[in-house]
Amino acid sequence: MSTPDQQELTAPAGVGSRSVGRAWFTWFTVVWVAVWMSNQTPVQLLLPLQVNKHSEQWVHGVVVSGAVLGVGGLISLVAGPVAGMLSDRTPTRIGRRRPWAIGGSVVAAAALVVLSRVTDNVAIGLTWTVYSVAFAVAATAFTALIADQLDAQRGAASGVVGGAQGAGLVLGVALVVVLGLSLGVAYLVLAVFLLVAGVAGALALPDPPVAPVRRDVPRGEVRGSRGRDFRTVVLSRAIVSLGNGAPTSLLLFFLLHGIEMPHHDAESILLLTIVVFTVSVIVSSAVGGRISDATGNRRGLVMTGSTLLAVGALLLLLVPTPTAVLVSGLVNGTGYGLFLTVGLAMATDLLPAEADNGRDIAFVNVATNIGAVGGPLLGAGLVAAVGDFRLMYLVAAVLTLGGGLLLLAVRRPERARVV
Incomplete structure (x- = not known):
């Protein structure tokens, strides 16, 4: 029979009544807008332009851009879980x-x-690559705050992460395109915003004390079916x-060379x-996150999202x-x-053990960032193989639909009710 300490350690992550107020959500939003703005603007615009500028043929530019994004991301996939595990302790x-x-935040800004x-x-x-590692470290730390401090508001907080990704992207690209910023100036603006918002947000957001780690509890007792569902x-x-990362990262190349539009157009x-x-991301993130908090039905919303992709x-x-x-x-x-949004909330509901929240949340971020890492490499390889973008879009559709259907294997799709 489990002791009270063991029950506290092994309790489902979704059970409880921890909540935060408007100030917490405000700082959390500012941080994530800055984090995503520093990441998505280079991925979508600056890096493709920077690489394309020094490439003689457009296919070569696509391949080099995919390699740059992919190699950096591959190393960051290791950095995130390691940083999460260390932050747990x-x-x-x-x-x-x-x-x-x-x-x-500091290292990413410097990069x-x-x-x-x-x-x-x-x-x-x-x-x-240096930037990608630092981004993974900061993102893991900020994401872990959801599992550390929230129960009933996980969907809403995950909505902030999802909505901020879209907002950061449009703000960053708008700054570059509307203001006509050069590549050098654009990178500097992103660095300043990330440094100020990342450091200020980290200081303003509360950080609970380290959770006691009990090593006398068998791992099977801690994880069980919850661990299988989480994986x-x-x-x-x-x-x-x-599947989503391939066409997303190569959209500019598709416009330039798939549709053959002039550069300015x-x-x-x-x-x-x-x-x-x-706008679509922000609305669906906010609405979907709150609906999933209210109903507990995360799986249906996540599968709907993958089907739309x-x-x-x-x-x-x-x-x-x-x-x-x-x-x-x-x-x-x-x-x-x-x-x-709802997928992140679903994953936090199924976290196997509270003492390992940072490490396990990092694996969720790794899965999310697979698109930024493998997507460009996959897309570039498919484009280079056939000389156009059709195969890339077909493979993207198969992966996004198939990945969503995999959730049918989850035995406990609904979050635990908060009492």
Whole structure:
């Protein structure tokens, strides 16, 4: 029979009544807008332009861009779980998540400053790798706060993470396109915003003391079926993210070379698509997160999101036009908001053991970032194999739909009721 301490350690992560107020959500939103703005603006616009500028052929530019994003991301996949595990066991005076959040923000900002100066593709790749590792460290620390401090509001907090990704992307691209910023200045603006918001947010958000780690409790007793369900959710998230990441990271190249639009027109359509995508992500994230909090039915919403992502990919496969790109932005934004937000809440509900929240949350982030890592490599390989974008969109549709269907294997899809 379990002791009270064992019951507290092994209790489902969704049981309890921990909640936070408006100030917490405000700081959490500012932090995530800055984090995503520093990440998505280079992925969607700055890095492709920077690499394309030094490539003689467009296919070569696609491959180099995919390699830069992919190699950096692969290393960050290891950094996130390691940082999460260490933060679980970092009993400093200023907290256990805060040192990692601050350190990651500072190093990532410094890497963006370096990116504003380098021109060689190898130097760009190495610097982006440093940034990717620091981004993974900071993102893991900030995401762990959801599991550390919330119960009934996990859907709403996950909605902030999802909505901020879209908002950060559109704000970053708008700054570059509307203000006509050069690549160097754009990177510097992103660095300053990330440094200020990341450090200030890490200091303002509360950081609970390190949880006691009990090693006398058998691992099977801690995890059980909850661990199996958690791994299924992480695998599903990785597959869908991979399928979505390929077309997303190569959208600018698709506009330039798939539809053969002039450079200025392609940037304008990209900005409009990002605006449509962002509004859809913000709305579906906020609405989907709160509905899932109220009903506890996370799985249906996540599967709906992955299905919409498949529809968006098929649309561009069948109708490769600027108008279809805008419509796809609406469909993909709605689907991605549901997938990203409600999927994160579902994963936090199924965290196997509270003492390992940081490490396990990092695996959820790894699954999400598979799209940013493997997506460009997968997309670039498929484009290079056939010389156009059709195969890439077909594979994207299969992966996003199939990954969502995998959630049918989860035995406990509903979150525990808060009492």
